[in-house]
Amino acid sequence: MKKYLLPSIKLTLILILVLGVAYPLLIAGVAHFAIGQGKGRTISVNGKVVGYENVGQKFTDDKYFQGRPSAVDYNAAGSGGSNKAASNPDYLKTVQERIDTFMAHNPGTLAADIPAELVTASGSGLDPDISPSAADIQVIRIAAIRHLDVAAIRKLVADHTDKSWLGPDKVNVLKLNIALDALK
Structure with missing residues (x-):
């Protein structure tokens, strides 16, 4: 069980950081340079x-x-x-x-x-x-x-x-x- 639990937790934390933090910040940064600075x-x-x-x-x-x-x-x-x-x-x-x-x-x-x-x-x-x-x-x-x-x-x-x-x-x-x- 330990063999599968630790990699699962690590993968979950990595995905949270990438998809929950890094990706939204990247999209917000790109939007800042778009027409209207992402506000329409x-x-x-x-x-x-x-x-x-x-x-x-x-x-x-x-x-x-x-x-x-x-x-x-x-x-x-x-x-x-x-x-x-x-x-x-x-x-x-x-x-x-x-x-x-x-x-x-x-x-x-x-x-x-x-x-x-x-x-x-x-x-x-x-x-x-x-x-x-x-x-x-x-x-x-x-x-x-x-x-x-x-x-x-x-x-x-x-x-x-x-x-x-x-x-x-x-x-x-x-x-x-x-x-x-x-x-x-």
Whole structure:
């Protein structure tokens, strides 16, 4: 028994030091040299931090573009999805409520035209981006509320669309809304 116990204790202590102390310190050190020093990329307006580039935020006012719904109410400390299957009656009811709400706030929009991402939450519940089509379907509502030209807002969406050669194009909702507020 002694033959196995001492090596086991030694190995456990070594792994605790390597994986519990050295590795976390190494990762924290590397993060210190990353953009944002490991604290994320903040977005500031007039010197005030208004959000993070990689974390979605809740926009409920109709004068703003809205992002994906969040199963965790955009709480970054509790990231996660609903974990309900597409056949779950509660999930279907939630999606239908989101469709009805979207159509009420965007008159003239057909349910079939609403991009799925505007009525379904992401796996993390914190997606900061939407597709250009999800932004475009909201343009008419925003133009009407803000008394702005539809073409100007469409141009703003195009200017804030990140083109990707690897994945789909995307629009950061927070950055787009900040630019929208800057429009006169």
